Amino acid sequence: MALSRLSTVHYGAIVGSSTHKPWEVGYAPRKSVAESLVVHLSDPKTKEELLILGTSNISTSNAYRNFELAEKFAPSSILLQTSPSFSKFCFGQWHSSEEFQNSLMKNGYYWDYIKRTHEGSGIKAAFFETRKALLSLWINTVMRTPKDIWRLFVPGLDTKLMLDLSTKLKVDIHYAGEDFNCSAMEMLYRETRMDTIYPYLKYYFGLNEGWEQEARNWQVLFRSHTTKALAEGHFNQDNVTWLVRFAEKMIPHQKKVIIDKKNEDIFWSIEKNMKGSKKLVLVNQWHMDGVQKLWRSYHGLEAPKKPMMSTHDLPLEEVQAWMRGKDYDRNVIEKRTGVPMAMPNSRENTSYWDENRSHYA
Structure with a gap:
């Protein structure tokens, strides 16, 4: 019988219930948030090891867990996703990421950050600031993000702990891939395709039902959870990957600057600047997959892909x-x-x- 007689509704109902197989049959289980924050890579030819630790910058429990893993790993060099000036603002002892980030704001790190990303004055600069404000308005209104979403982009307690660890172990410390530094703002400033109208039109008229339903699910989560609760309970590998892909659909040109270019900066800093055979990298979660993919490709360690067959799981x-x-x-x-x-x-x-x-x- 022709399979075309099946509507998508019935096909989905049958396949959804009959092909949800356990892991031994071929479907990997979802990773927890804790499992998603650690990627340990090794090159058997050069004996080089790379430990990628992910951070949301706001979770205190994840910060101490990353610190324990880093201590056990005993790296020969460490890379942090922040600016070299960060070390001037992180003296003292802190016991939570929120307290530490608040201290950064009070000590002037925020204003130093603004100064380093300021694009001057004039009509073009004012127009650029307007476009940024409209884009921020779209993110906050359409996705219903929490008010403290900015904490995801400000270095947290785990960044300070890694800096302290580098001093304790007397290893080299490197900085790369800061989210919104001068080069990123310059690229956004010169990006003529930074159209703030496009995301609105794309969201309301250009998304298919699957993406739209997922986006609405995220709106519910954003409205009902704090940023810290999201980071500790929902930002696993699958969800973070979805958010990155959603950004690629909605704001593709900005995503290339904010995520893809940063992935390349971090990767090349690992290869060109970091010394020793045991390298540790602390990056924001949305950069983990990109850095890992670049490292595997460069070292010839890409996992072999299985042949694609659209009906391999059709009962x-x-x-x-x-x-x-x-x-x-x-x-x-x-x-x-x-x-x-x-x-x-x-x-x-x-x-x-x-x-x-x-x-x-």
């Missing part, structure tokens, strides 16, 4: 049995009522009318 026998049962029911009803049935791809046995004419007619 063909179950689908055909379902269709045979439906055809049998239709034939019985037609014999009893004498009325031909329409809508073969629906479970409802609807009488034949012109408005529901099917390819059976």
Whole structure:
């Protein structure tokens, strides 16, 4: 029987319930947030090891966990995703990421940050600031992000702990990939395709149902959770990857500057600047996959891809049995009522009318 008779609704219902296999059959389980924050890579040829630790900058528990993993790893060099001036603002002892970030604001790090990313004055600069404000308005209104979402982009307690660890172990410390530094702002400033109208039009008129439903689910999470709760309970590898892909759909040119270019900066700093065989990198979670992919490709360690087959998980026998049962029911009803049935791809046995004419007619 032709599989085209199945509507997408019925196909999804059957496949969704019958192909949700356990891990040993081929589907990997979702990683927890803690598992998603650690990637340990090694090159068997050069004996080089790379430990990538992810951070959301706001979780205190994840910060101390990253510190314990870093201590156990005993790196020969460390890379932090922040600016070299960060070390001037992080003296003292702190016990939570929020307290530490608040101290950075009070000690002048925020104003130093603004000064380093300021694009001057004039009409062009004012126009650029307006575009940034509109883009920020879109993110805050459409996605319903929490008010303290800015904490994801300001170095947190784990960055300070790694800086302290480098002093304790007397290893080299490197800085690369700061989210919004001068080069990033310059690229955004010169990006003529930074259209703030496009995200609105794309969201309301250009998303298919799947992306739209996922976005609405995130809106519910953003409205009902603080940024810290999201970081500790929902920012696993799958969800962060979805957010990165969503940014690529909605603001593709800005995503290249804010994420892709930073991935390259971090990777090349690892390869060109970091010394020793045990390298540790602390980056924001949305850079982990990109840095890992670049490192694997550069060292020739890309995982082999399986052949693509769109129907490899289609339960063909179950689908055909379902269709045979439906055809049998239709034939019985037609014999009893004498009325031909329409809508073969629906479970409802609807009488034949012109408005529901099917390819059976």
